[in-house]
Amino acid sequence: MLRHAKLLLAAPLLALAAACTTTSPDYCAVDVRGEIETAMRTVETKLGSGCEYHFDGYFQSLLTLAEANPDKNNRRYFSDHLMRVQEMGVISRRQAEGLYNRYFNVKFVSLQGDYNTCSQTCPIRKQVMSDMQAELHDKELGLLRASNDAASFYRADHLLKETDLVLEATCRACVAGGTR
Amino acid sequence: MTPLTYRGPVLMLAALCLLASATGHATGSGPVVRLFPTTVLEDIRETGQVAEDMENNLQQVIHRLDMQQQLYTESLCQGADGDQGCERIAKQLGATYLEMLEVMSDRLPEMERAVNSTRSSLEKRLRQELGQRTTPTSLQNTLLGEAGTATPNAEERPALRGRSGVRLSDRFKQYYDLVSTSKNGPSQSLAVVAADIYLDMEEASQLIAFTQQEISRAALMEQLNQSFGMITPEMSAVVSGVKEILFGETAMESPIASPPYAIGEPEFESPLAM
Numbered sequence: 001m002l003r004h005a006k007l008l009l010a011a012p013l014l015a016l017a018a019a020c021t022t023t024s025p026d027y028c029a030v031d032v033r034g035e036i037e038t039a040m041r042t043v044e045t046k047l048g049s050g051c052e053y054h055f056d057g058y059f060q061s062l063l064t065l066a067e068a069n070p071d072k073n074n075r076r077y078f079s080d081h082l083m084r085v086q087e088m089g090v091i092s093r094r095q096a097e098g099l100y101n102r103y104f105n106v107k108f109v110s111l112q113g114d115y116n117t118c119s120q121t122c123p124i125r126k127q128v129m130s131d132m133q134a135e136l137h138d139k140e141l142g143l144l145r146a147s148n149d150a151a152s153f154y155r156a157d158h159l160l161k162e163t164d165l166v167l168e169a170t171c172r173a174c175v176a177g178g179t180r
Numbered sequence: 181m182t183p184l185t186y187r188g189p190v191l192m193l194a195a196l197c198l199l200a201s202a203t204g205h206a207t208g209s210g211p212v213v214r215l216f217p218t219t220v221l222e223d224i225r226e227t228g229q230v231a232e233d234m235e236n237n238l239q240q241v242i243h244r245l246d247m248q249q250q251l252y253t254e255s256l257c258q259g260a261d262g263d264q265g266c267e268r269i270a271k272q273l274g275a276t277y278l279e280m281l282e283v284m285s286d287r288l289p290e291m292e293r294a295v296n297s298t299r300s301s302l303e304k305r306l307r308q309e310l311g312q313r314t315t316p317t318s319l320q321n322t323l324l325g326e327a328g329t330a331t332p333n334a335e336e337r338p339a340l341r342g343r344s345g346v347r348l349s350d351r352f353k354q355y356y357d358l359v360s361t362s363k364n365g366p367s368q369s370l371a372v373v374a375a376d377i378y379l380d381m382e383e384a385s386q387l388i389a390f391t392q393q394e395i396s397r398a399a400l401m402e403q404l405n406q407s408f409g410m411i412t413p414e415m416s417a418v419v420s421g422v423k424e425i426l427f428g429e430t431a432m433e434s435p436i437a438s439p440p441y442a443i444g445e446p447e448f449e450s451p452l453a454m
Contacts, residue, residue, distance in 0.1 A: 072448075079450035100452035106324065107454045111316045118311035121319075128316075152447070155324075162323050162372050166310065169375030170319075172382065173306040 028054045032061035036074060039065055040081040044088070052090045059099065066146035075104045075147045102135055103142025106156045110135050111163060118174035125171050132160050213309045213322055215374040216359045220305060223298040224359065224377065228352025230294040234287040235349055235426050241280045245419060248273040277415050281399050284391065284422065292388045299381035306378055310371060317454075322371055348426050351380075387421070394418060 028051035032039045043058040051058075062081070066074045079100055086096040101109045110131035113120045121128055136156060144153040252258075252273060257266035310319060355377050359370065398418055 076448050076450070079448075079452055082452060097452045097454070100450055101454050104450065105453050107320055109454070111320050112454070113316040115315060116312050117314050117316055117319055118307070121316045122311070159320070159323055163320070165379070166319065166323065166371050166375040169378045170306050170310040173303040173378065174311040176303055177307045177311070 027051070030054075030058060030061070032058070032065050036062065036066055036069060036071075036077055040077060044081070044084055047085060047090050048088055055085070055090055063103070063141060063146060067141060070146055070148040072148050075142070075149065078104060078142075078146075102138050104139075104147065106139075106143075106152050106159060108132050108135050108156070108159070108163075117167070117170055118177075121167060122171035122174050125167050129164055129167070132163065136160055213314065213371060215302075215305045215309055215370050217305070220298070220301045221356065221360055223294070223301050224352060224356050227291075227294040227298045228349050228356060230287075230291050231347075231352055231426070232349035234284075234291055235347060237283050237287060238280065238422065238426060241276060241283060242419065242423060245273065245276045245280060248276060274415075277419070278399060280419070280422070281395050285395050285399075288388055288392055288395075292385070292392070295381050295384045295388060299378060299385055302374055302378040302381065306374055310374075319371075348384075391418075391421070 028046055030039075030042055030046055032043065039062060043062065047055060047058070062078070066078070082091070082096040082100050085091055086093055091099075098109055101107060110128060111121070139153055139156045143149045143156065248269060252266070252269045255266060255269065257263065257269060260266045310322075314322065355373065358373055398415070
């Protein structure tokens with residue numbers, strides 16, 4: 001009986017304590033504007049004080065801000081920002097690399113793997129090409145619109161087309177090898 | 181004497197250069213992709229020669245066919261049933277068409293053998309080099325020309341599939357020149373060129389097989405039509421197909437192209453980059 005009473009008392013206290021440590025939605029809201037580096041620092045402060053689950057939203061807002069203020073240095077700012085966020089433990093190294101390369105590198109994250117092309121890529125070639133196409137849209141935002149780097153974007157665009165051609169031929173050759 | 185005749189001694193030299201440049205890159209950029217050994221080069225050269233022979237044989241007949249077709253159209257023979265003059269033109273047209281089919285029938289087996297040989301040797305190289313020895317990651321590096329190799333200028337890059345307005349034999353000469361005198365180091369564009377030629381050969385092979393099937397049927401039909409003097413849509417389609425393959429006479433398709441690479445300041449290298 002006494003044990004039940006203690007439990008009844010403890011429950012509201014625990015709830016109260018939880019409410020104190022949980023940040024309110026307003027606390028994590030950031031008005032991402034102004035200088036991109038300053039906005040990144042603000043976001044990092046928030047990420048370091050309980051708002052790490054808002055990382056995706058912050059990242060998209062920073063991209064939007066960069067798009068509105070295109071600059072070739074934006075690529076470096078995003079790299080530095082992702083490195084710092086990774087060091088804070090908000091995201092893993094793999095996530096940081098994935099995001100950077102998806103938006104700011106000519107190479108495609110969607111075309112990676114350690115097994116040979118016949119066995120890894122050919123069975124899912126259409127899916128890979130579709131993923132690369134989607135990634136090219138992100139590169140358009142990161143490289144072309146945010147970083148003003150048309151040359152790199154067109155290189156990525158060309159790489160996508162070349163990959164399509166080479167994979168078509170290679171995968172046909174792989175299939176033919178299995179049947180002829 | 182065709183330009184290809186000069187290439188005998190050049191072939192070995194070109195192959196050696198290719199091999200040397202490929203070896204040179206082996207140190208910095210992972211496994212070397214060897215898509216064009218001497219055997220493949222020889223297949224490409226021979227296919228070009230066979231295509232040229234076939235073109236030479238067909239060109240005159242097709243030209244005559246075009247003239248007769250023009251005369252038929254300009255004489256307003258379409259739908260002019262019973263006109264003796266038109267019937268005579270139609271019969272002449274049919275006879276020339278039969279002649280074209282005969283030439284093709286004679287030449288196609290050799291063309292088929294050459295095309296299939298090139299296709300088959302390239303297929304093997306693509307499967308081994310890009311399919312089995314390459315991962316998706318290294319394939320991407322190969323296409324981008326990893327290890328800081330210079331990106332090729334727009335005019336040095338191969339025009340890719342869908343080029344029209346180019347004779348079949350000229351296309352093979354371009355392929356051969358591109359591969360045998362490659363200055364940009366190994367693999368980078370050569371993977372694309374290999375894929376390009378292979379897919380072209382696949383199409384050509386299918387088309388040749390289809391044409392061979394059609395020739396006997398078309399010849400029989402035309403022999404029957406000779407009694408009536410008709411120009412059938414099939415005749416026009418076959419002639420157009422032959423012209424398209426051999427002489428590239430179709431609307432220009434846009435090749436894979438992008439604005440040329442800009443040469444500027446060194447790029448920022450992120451520690452996060454792949």
